[in-house]
Amino acid sequence: FDAQIGCSQEHQLNLSRLRRLRPGRRLSMAKGRRWLLLLGGILVTGSQIFRAEAMVLPEKATVETMASLLAALANLCVAVAMIFLVSKLATLDFQGIRGRGASIDASGAPVMGRQVSQTKEASELGPNAYEVSEEKKDGRKTVSTYLQSKTGESIMIQDSPDAIKNMKSVFMRLCQSSKEQISVGDVVKVHNLLGEPIDEDEEKQLMEFFKTNSKSTACITFDMFMRWWSELHDSSADPDQYYSNERYRQRFKVLHSRLKDPKLAQITAVKEGDVSSRRFRVWFECDGTGLSPWHDIPLRNADGSYNFVCEIPKWTRKKYEIATGEAMNPIKQDVKNGVLREYKWGDMLFNYGAFPQTWEDPKHVSEDTGCPGDNDPVDVIELGSRQRPVGSITAVKILGVIAMIDDDETDWKVLTIALDDDKAQNMHDLGDVDAHFPGMTSALTDWLRMYKTAEGKKENKFGFGGKPQGAAFARKIVDETHQSWRKLMAAADEKGKVKKVASGANLYTDLALGDDDED
Numbered sequence: 306f307d308a309q310i311g312c313s314q315e316h317q318l319n320l321s322r323l324r325r326l327r328p329g330r331r332l333s334m335a336k337g338r339r340w341l342l343l344l345g346g347i348l349v350t351g352s353q354i355f356r357a358e359a360m361v362l363p364e365k366a367t368v369e370t371m372a373s374l375l376a377a378l379a380n381l382c383v384a385v386a387m388i389f390l391v392s393k394l395a396t397l398d399f400q401g402i403r404g405r406g407a408s409i410d411a412s413g414a415p416v417m418g419r420q421v422s423q424t425k426e427a428s429e430l431g432p433n434a435y436e437v438s439e440e441k442k443d444g445r446k447t448v449s450t451y452l453q454s455k456t457g458e459s460i461m462i463q464d465s466p467d468a469i470k471n472m473k474s475v476f477m478r479l480c481q482s483s484k485e486q487i488s489v490g491d492v493v494k495v496h497n498l499l500g501e502p503i504d505e506d507e508e509k510q511l512m513e514f515f516k517t518n519s520k521s522t523a524c525i526t527f528d529m530f531m532r533w534w535s536e537l538h539d540s541s542a543d544p545d546q547y548y549s550n551e552r553y554r555q556r557f558k559v560l561h562s563r564l565k566d567p568k569l570a571q572i573t574a575v576k577e578g579d580v581s582s583r584r585f586r587v588w589f590e591c592d593g594t595g596l597s598p599w600h601d602i603p604l605r606n607a608d609g610s611y612n613f614v615c616e617i618p619k620w621t622r623k624k625y626e627i628a629t630g631e632a633m634n635p636i637k638q639d640v641k642n643g644v645l646r647e648y649k650w651g652d653m654l655f656n657y658g659a660f661p662q663t664w665e666d667p668k669h670v671s672e673d674t675g676c677p678g679d680n681d682p683v684d685v686i687e688l689g690s691r692q693r694p695v696g697s698i699t700a701v702k703i704l705g706v707i708a709m710i711d712d713d714e715t716d717w718k719v720l721t722i723a724l725d726d727d728k729a730q731n732m733h734d735l736g737d738v739d740a741h742f743p744g745m746t747s748a749l750t751d752w753l754r755m756y757k758t759a760e761g762k763k764e765n766k767f768g769f770g771g772k773p774q775g776a777a778f779a780r781k782i783v784d785e786t787h788q789s790w791r792k793l794m795a796a797a798d799e800k801g802k803v804k805k806v807a808s809g810a811n812l813y814t815d816l817a818l819g820d821d822d823e824d
Contacts, residue, residue, distance in 0.1 A: 420437070420438050420439075421435050421436070421437050421451070422435065422436055422438075423435050423436070424436045424466060426465070426466035426467045426470060427450065427466040429466070429470055430450070430452065430466055430469060430470060430473065431452075433452065433453035434450060434451065434452050434453075434466060435450070435451045436448060436449075436450060436451075436465070436466050437449045437450065437451055437461070447463070448464070448465045448466075449461055449462060449463045449464065449465075450462045450464060450465065450466045450469050452469075452528065452531065458528065460528065460531060460532050460535060461535075462531055462534075462535050463535070469531070472531070472534070473527055475495065476527050476530060477527075478570070479491045479494070479495070480523075481523060482523060484523065485526065485527065486523040486524055486525055486526055487523055487525050487530070488519070488520060488521050488522055488523045488524070488525065489508070489511055489512055489515060489517060489519070489520045489521075489522075489525070490520040490521055491523075491525075492511060492525065492530065492533070493508060493511070493520075508520075511533070514533055514536075515529060515533070568591075569602070569603075569612070569698055571591050571592060572589055572590070572591050572596070572602070572698060573589070573590050573591070574587050574588070574589055574636075574694070574695070574696030574697065575587070575588045575589070575590055576588075576696075577635075581645075583638070583640060583645060585637065585638060586628075586635040586636065586637050587625075587635055587636040587637075587695055587696040588633065588635045589601075589602075589633070589635070589696065591813075594813065595633045595813065596633065596813035596814075597633050597634045597813060597814050597815065597816070598614050598627055598634055598635075598636070598661060598696070598698075599627050599629060599634040599659075599661055599662070599682055600634070600661070600662065600794070600813075600814035600816055601661075601813045601814050602614060602661040602662070602698060603661065603662065604660055604661055604662040604663065604783075604787055606700055608700075609702075610700040610701060610702055610724055611660060611700070611701055611702070611703060611721070611783070612660070612661060612698055612699070612700060612701075613656075613658055613659075613660065613685050613687055613693075613698070613699045613700075613701045613721060613723070614627070614658045614659055614660070614661055614696070614697075614698055615656050615657070615658040615687070615693040615694065615695060615696065615697045615698075615699065616636055616657060616658040616659060616695065617653055617656070617657040617658065617695070618653070618656055618692045618693055618694060618695060619652075619653050619654065619655050619656045619657075619692050619693070620652050620653065620692060621652060621653060622647045622648040622649075622651070622652050622653060623638055623645070623646075623647050624638060624639040624646040624647060624648060625637065625638050625639070625695055626639050626659075626681075627659055627681075627682060629680075629681060629682070629817070629818045630817050630818050631817055632815055632817050633813075633815055634816075634817070636695060636696055648756055648759075649756075649759035649760055650752070650755060650756035650757075650758070650759040651752075651756075654748065654749065654752060655686045655687060655688055655749070656686070656687035656689070656692065656693045656699075657684070657685070657686055657687075658684075658685050658687070658693075659681070659682035659683060659684055659685055660682060660683050660685055660719065660783060660786075660787075661682065662787055662790050662791075663682045663683040663783060663786035663787050663789070663790050664678070664680075664681070664682060664683075664786055664789045664790040664793050665678030665679050665680065665681055665682075665683055665714075665715060665716070665717065665786055665789070666678045666680075666786075666789040666792075666793070667679065667680040667714070669789065671708075671715045671768075673708055673715075673768050673769065674708050674710055674715045674768040675768075676710055676713050676714055676715045677714060677715060678714065678715050678786075678789070679711065679714040679715065679716045680714075680818070682786075682790075683717050683719060683782070683783060683786045684716060684717060684718050684719065685701070685718075685719045685721055686707075686718050686719065686720050686721065686749065687699065687701055687721050687722065687723055688704070688720060688721065688722050688738065688742065688745065689722050689723040689726035689728070689729070690726060690727065690728075691723070691725075691726065693723075699723045699724075699725075700723065700724045700725075701721035701722060701723050701724060702721060702722060702724060702729065702732070702733070703719060703720070703721050703776050703779045703780050703783065704720045704721060704722060704732060704733070704734060704735055704737065704738055704776050704779070705719075705720040705734070705735035705738065705746075705773045705774055705775050705776055705778075705779050706718065706719050706720060706773065706774050706778060706779035706782055707720065707749065707750060707753065707767065707773045707774075708767055708768030708769055708774070709753055709765055709766075709767055709768075710765060710766040710767060710768060711765050715768075717782055717786070718749075718753065719779050719782070719783060720735070720738065720746075720749075720773065720779070728741050733776065734775050734776045735773055735774070735775045735776060736775075746773050749773075750767070750771055750773065753765055753767075754767070754771075794814075794816070797816055802816060803815070803816050804816070
């Protein structure tokens with residue numbers, strides 16, 4: 306820790322000292338010093354009084370003896386107080402320099418711009434976690450995290466406490482017992498989920514590092530995992546810390562969000578067929594059993610967020626959609642007149658997909674648009690910065706909705722942002738969209754209005770004069786389409802069209818509507 310934070314041997318930092326530097330402890334220290342000094346002052350004053358009395362009454366030897374004893378005792382108290390103050394000042398060197406925005410380098414010279422603090426994010430990692438921030442000469446600010454395990458071992462991780470909190474959340478999701486330990490196999494699984502698979506040689510190194518001969522034995526604590534992670538992703542060859550930190554920070558954030566719901570975490574998207582052929586499909590499975598992304602993935606999560614199923618990733622143009630007319634409703638590329646469809650107006654500006662367990666009823670005429678529904682799950686636009694894969698399931702918050710009218714059918718476009726996006730915590734309603742993405746709503750509306758003109762068709766129309774509506778109204782529309790879906794399921798069940806596929810304790814739905822090859 307000393308080598309990384311820049312302390313000399315004379316100014317080593319340890320957690321016991323940091324604990325004593327907390328405000329309450331510093332206050333009690335100050336009170337203790339004041340009492341010692343006050344006692345010493347009283348004794349010195351008393352001794353001087355007795356000395357004065359001894360000068361007036363020299364025949365009283367007992368008084369002079371008493372004065373000498375009090376003076377000696379007073380000097381002893383002052384000496385003890387000075388020793389106490391000096392010892393405490395030695396431990397306060399680091400805190401004092403830190404308070405002025407500096408630290409100590411290896412030679413003992415002050416280094417400006419380095420601070421150590423137990424922020425809210427760091428405290429959530431435990432009482433022995435601290436954030437270490439430093440401002441570089443070029444103006445960049447780097448943030449690291451200092452952790453100390455229960456055994457007293459310490460480690461400096463060149464990443465923020467918030468990022469490590471996400472890592473710990475993923476770690477805890479993998480724990481199968483109350484011991485809070487995972488296996489080598491679990492570590493391999495984490496890397497696979499992050500898109501950074503470990504080969505056989507690295508797996509052997511992994512087992513040697515954790516001193517185990519079994520891939521399945523849970524023996525790795527979070528501190529051990531972070532020590533491995535820190536060594537594996539050493540940023541010494543990456544001065545900007547982009548490749549070694551940023552990509553993993555973002556991937557862990559996404560993985561953390563994905564693993565919040567254990568049932569959703571077990572759902573995988575399986576691709577079948579050549580991506581350029583009409584046979585290409587993306588199926589959804591859980592524990593090897595097929596399920597419907599339309600009927601079996603829940604609309605809402607316990608935290609109030611909604612589940613977005615991505616059909617078309619941003620920056621692409623293949624028109625993928627949930628096949629409502631096929632068994633188990635896989636995602637496929639739309640076909641018209643025997644030709645695979647692509648958007649000719651240009652690549653998508655956003656991630657595009659649908660909310661599960663919703664349905665725009667073609668028999669229901671919307672009061673807001675004057676048109677019936679388009680017989681599909683409600684469409685969703687995810688505005689975040691990250692491209693989402695086909696078939697991915699992402700927790701989102703609703704920000705607004707655009708009332709598009711396509712071929713005289715209501716085709717709602719719900720505006721959302723992923724909870725794991727960096728801007729999500731500051732975006733709650735439609736007004737926040739243009740505040741954080743200036744010009745976004747007008748660009749979206751224009752894209753939706755014009756994209757079919759590239760195929761020789763007319764411009765799309767909109768309800769509300771083309772003005773997007775806010776989050777409250779959007780949630781109302783989603784609730785209405787969810788109720789329509791419930792009615793659809795109930796009616797189909799009465800007619801015996803709904804099939805249930807059992808997998809363990811779960812029942813998955815097989816319900817296909819009519820032909821959906823055409824618009």
